[in-house]
Amino acid sequence: MLFIEALSRASTQPNERKLISRGKYRPNINSKDSVDLSSAAHQVKEIHLNSQSKTPLTASTSVFANLIEHALSHILNSSLHVHSPEELNLDIKDWTLPLQVPPVGNQQNKRLDGYLEPEIPRRPPAKQLIFHIPVKPSYGIPIDMTLLISPNNGSPEVPSLFHTFPKESWLPVLRTPYPPDFLEQQITHHHILLDQDGEPDQLxxxxxHINQSRIMSEESALPSQTFGLRVWRTKNNNLTPVILGDNRIGLLFVGHYKPIEGNSISEEEKARQASNLYTKA
Incomplete structure (x- = not known):
């Protein structure tokens, strides 16, 4: 990841706080000749990133990207590098990248009456991981920052690290070229979600659009856990993509690209679903 020079004094930013959304009560109406539409059907599932929807890569976003890079290198026990689109000259090309957004919420699969789950070995429950990272300015003492990593509740399979890693970890110092007065004004607590639900070649x-010399062979030495890796930033119950992993490009930072909603269904269909109409069985 490129370190971007901090040209101006950033305004003081309060630490991010996790927002807990209260689930709304929905009456459960059953009918023999109808199928209830899940509330997840009303969520936008498809987005795309577009080369024209970017904002400048700032020193603040660079610090955020390097915190994630630092934590992933520790988790995967590998020296990882997060590329920026600017580093790969993607900022001067026209491209579109489609993505599927996972559902938001903590709803777990409920057991149906009369259904018995098969006996399978139980894994330890998945847990959120807290990483304490001392961030070293160009001079002076390190500033403590925290990265909270959660498993994505919509993932069909939770990555194994959420079962095997300790809940809290203290990482080595992350060195930066920024002065202490700049780092002191940055957000010190970040919350991200992580899944491996993407295709290995999702990029x-x-x-x-990339110089072929920058594209790795399929037999690259990248950790397989980065193939299809997706890191999401969570804010106000919305997920936005931050880093995408690929078996040919590696890790790509897209946190400064604004996702554009993809309208994969017609307006008529969307209105029908919003009216809670039944789909005849």
Whole structure:
């Protein structure tokens, strides 16, 4: 990840706070000749990143990206590098990258009456991971920052690290070229969600726009856990993509690209679902 020079004094930013959304009560109406639509059907599932929807990569976003890079290198026990689109010259090309957004919420699969789950070995429950990272300015003492990593509740399979890693970890110092007065004004607590639900080549639409010498062979030495890796920033119950992992490009930071909602269903269909109409069985 490139370190971006801090050209101006950033305004003081309060630490991010996790917002707990209260689930709304929905009456459960059953009918023999109808199928209830899940509340997840009303969520936008498809977005795309577009080369024209970016904002400048700032020193603040660079610090955020390097915190994630530092934590992933520790988790995967590998020296990882998070590329920026600017580093790969993607900022001067026209491209579109489609993505599927996972559902938001803590709803767990409920057991149906009369259904018995098969006996399978139980894994330890998944847990949130807290990483304490001392961030070293260009001079002076390190500033403590925290990265909270959660498993994505919509993932069909939770990555094993959420079962095997300790709940709290203290990482080595992350060195930066920024002065202490700049780092002191940055957000010190970040919350991200992580899943591996993407395709191993989820960045393939970008291959044609990158110098082929920067694209790795399929037998690259990248950890397989980065293939299909997706890191999401969570804020106000919304998920936005931050880092995407690919078996040819590696890790790509997209946190300064504004996601554009993809309208994969017609307005008529969307209105029908919003009216809670039944789909005949």
């Amino acid at each position: 393939s639409p970008l291959y044609a």
